[in-house]
Amino acid sequence: xxxxxxxxxxxxxxxxxxALVFLVWQGAWLAGDITEFLAYEERSVNAAIDMLVxxxxxxxxxxxxxxxxxxxxxxxxxxxDTLSDELTAHNEAKAVRFAFMLVLISMAxxxxxxxxxxxxxxxxxxxxxxxxxxxxxxRFVMFERDGEAEVGG
Amino acid sequence: xxxxxxxxxxxxxxxxxxFTQAQLxxxxxxxxxxINTVENRVxxxxxxxxxxxxxxxxxPVEELFYLEGGEGSTPSS
Numbered sequence: 001x002x003x004x005x006x007x008x009x010x011x012x013x014x015x016x017x018x019a020l021v022f023l024v025w026q027g028a029w030l031a032g033d034i035t036e037f038l039a040y041e042e043r044s045v046n047a048a049i050d051m052l053v054x055x056x057x058x059x060x061x062x063x064x065x066x067x068x069x070x071x072x073x074x075x076x077x078x079x080x081d082t083l084s085d086e087l088t089a090h091n092e093a094k095a096v097r098f099a100f101m102l103v104l105i106s107m108a109x110x111x112x113x114x115x116x117x118x119x120x121x122x123x124x125x126x127x128x129x130x131x132x133x134x135x136x137x138x139r140f141v142m143f144e145r146d147g148e149a150e151v152g153g
Numbered sequence: 154x155x156x157x158x159x160x161x162x163x164x165x166x167x168x169x170x171x172f173t174q175a176q177l178x179x180x181x182x183x184x185x186x187x188i189n190t191v192e193n194r195v196x197x198x199x200x201x202x203x204x205x206x207x208x209x210x211x212x213p214v215e216e217l218f219y220l221e222g223g224e225g226s227t228p229s230s
């Protein structure tokens with residue numbers, strides 16, 4: 001059973017890193033979009049953003065590869081079903097609901113903003129994508145870590 | 154239904170069988186956290202899991218789970 005605990009902890013760690021690196025990667029890309037939108041032409045800033053996009057993209061690809069290997073390891077272990085038990089499914093559903101509401105609210109806010117500023121479509125899509133991906137993963141990890149009122153023997 | 158409506162005697166019956174949360178979790182094929190959240194009334198288990206828990210603890214399911222404040226609210230003993 002210690003294996004299961006270890007796998008759950010590894011999954012939570014991997015999902016947290018995936019979400020954070022995705023946030024940095026897409027956040028840097030969004031920063032690039034914003035500088036372009038504002039016609040900001042400081043070369044060193046743009047070069048730093050490009051570098052951050054490239055490096056975080058590579059790190060994200062590396063973490064995705066490791067996560068894929070981890071999921072293969074889990075599938076091959078006798079604990080595969082245990083790791084996706086009904087509490088996990090319940091937490092996944094709650095995390096998706098949370099992200100859905102967040103995206104809806106963000107869409108409403110951005111719709112209001114477009115009354116004053118014309119936002120480029122690709123920026124809006126990127127913001128919504130970041131919110132959807134990052135909030136689902138981080139909220140799931142938070143649900144997985146919450147709720148243990150007391151640990152019994 | 155909220156988790157607050159559903160009472161259980163999981164902790165008591167688990168102790169009677171000298172099961173740790175981890176051992177009971179292994180017996181029914183869930184994580185220890187699932188047992189913990191059911192025991193502490195944070196999570197309502199499915200019918201299948203409730204039946205598996207009752208079978209592992211060798212009691213009828215209505216002895217393990219009961220509704221609070223209403224009909225059928227008294228745990229059978």
